Amino acid sequence: MSSTPSDAAPKTSSFDEDLFLKGLEQRKATLGAAYVENNLAAADEFTRPFQEAMTAWCWGFGWGDDTIDAKTRSMMNLAMIGALGKMHEWELHCRGALNNGVSREEIRAIIHAIAIYCGVPQGLECFRAAKAVLDQHEQG
Incomplete structure (x- = not known):
């Protein structure tokens, strides 16, 4: 039995806003708010998904672990x-x-x-x- 697009699982967004916000706070605390805000403002359609994912994953998940x-x-x-x-x-x-x-x-x-x-x-x-x-x- 082959899979067709109609029976494939729906695509979901991997963006986690809570993790992003947690990461944004930590990223600003470490690197400085102006630097981070300038990076995010400079992000375009091509680079924005990476900026968001890196902020959530590296800074929210990684740096957000208080261990x-x-x-x-x-x-x-x-x-x-x-x-x-x-x-x-x-x-x-x-x-x-x-x-x-x-x-x-x-x-x-x-x-x-x-x-x-x-x-x-x-x-x-x-x-x-x-x-x-x-x-x-x-x-x-």
């Missing part, structure tokens, strides 16, 4: 994103880590671990990015 506090999660993210070498995201999450209470000394220790496990060149990249973020943060 790991925001500071620890930020520290984990710096290590993982640094390991991946995604420096634009690393800078963004470095700013967010400062917002979540990660100290300059903790950022340095995270970069040391990145250099040990991912190589000195990647550690140097993280130090370059961190220096720019920390200088900007200290200037206000």
